[in-house]
Amino acid sequence: MFAQEKTEPATPKKRQEARKKGQVAKSMELPGALIMLGGFALFAVYGAFMGDGLTRMFAAAFHEYMLWEVTPQNVITVFSQLMRQGLLLLLPVMGLAVVLAVVSNYMQVGFLATGEPLKMKLEKLNPIQGAKNIFSLKAFVEFVKSVVKLLIIGLIAFITIWGEQDKLLTLGRMPLESMFIYVSGITLRLGLLIGGALVVLAVFDYAYQRFEFEKSIRMSKQDIKDEYKKTEGDPLIKSKIREKQRRMAMQRMMQEVPKADVVITNPTHFAVAIRYDASEMEAPQVIAKGADYVALRIKQLAKEHGVALMENKPLARALYAQADIGETIPQQLFQSVAEVLAYVYNLRKKKF
Secondary structure, rough: EEEEOOOOOHHHHHHHHHOOOOOOOOHHHHHHHHHHHHHHHHHHHHHHHHHHHHHHHHHHHHHHHHHHHHHHHHHHHHHHHHOOOOOOOHHHHHHHHHHHHHHHHHHHHOOOOHHHHHHOOOHHOOOHHHHHOOOOOHHHHHHHHHHHHHHHHHHHHHHHHHHHHHOOOHHHOHHHHHHHHHHHHHHHHHHHHHHHHHHHHHHHHHHHHHHOOOOOOOOOOOHHHHHHHHHOOHHHHHHHHHHHHHHHHHHHHHHHHHHHEEEOOOOOEEEEEEOOOOOOOOEEEEEEEEEEEHHHHHHHHHOOOOOEEEEOOOHHHHHHHHHHOOOOOHHHHEEEEEEHHHHHHHHOOOOO
């Protein structure tokens, strides 16, 4: 049973399959935290312009539009102008929110488009499994995260408001405009502080989600072996196939030995069969070669079919090392091989 424990890191193939199913390390807290922090940061820069725009909108509404005659056409005109002005004021905020949402998700998982998580799965309707999920370790961790988040937000709000308690008690004596500016400043500061704290928590949450993801896709040693068999094939079967291919190649090579003009030997370690046909070849060709047992078999076949055997240790070693089966001999060995072939042809009373 120990061998079945999932103790090994996931293979690239397992990671790719998990990604196709939408299983990735992702914090749901990070996009919201970045949007909150970015939104309040934008308000800090853009707030004055937005306030002026809202003031102009309300001024036009009370000073101009209120004097218009109430007709269907005027109502449509007022509504369209107010909607257009409001959307223009909100456009930077909405655009920033979209950009931060896309960037925060891309930073975590890159580009990922899959409909696998949207598929209907009957096991999700299982009440027993649902109860297990409610009382699982993951649910407990999510509960702890929510409590910590509320505590931090509450602590930041308490410290900020407590530090402003003297001014807050005098709000009733302030002019309305000063009161609005002061409350807006406190709200903006709270938003930036809480947004920054949530971003820090989201970074820790992402690290935790990554740890949980790596843990969830771990594999046992048997899983890795099974995957290797599926992708690469059973090693035993592959070795048998390679062995069969070697035997077939050896048989084909041995069938060529009787066609050789000469077999050059070491004499005991190497044997290289050479064939030359001036009408078909530009240079002599190696049609078979081998060492030890294979060399012995080549020499036996050569004797059985009357192929000349020539002992030349340096040439045999050089041909074995530098020329592959089916290739012409290297140029630097032309002279040596030509002398051997000339000698063989003379023995057979043939012209070179």
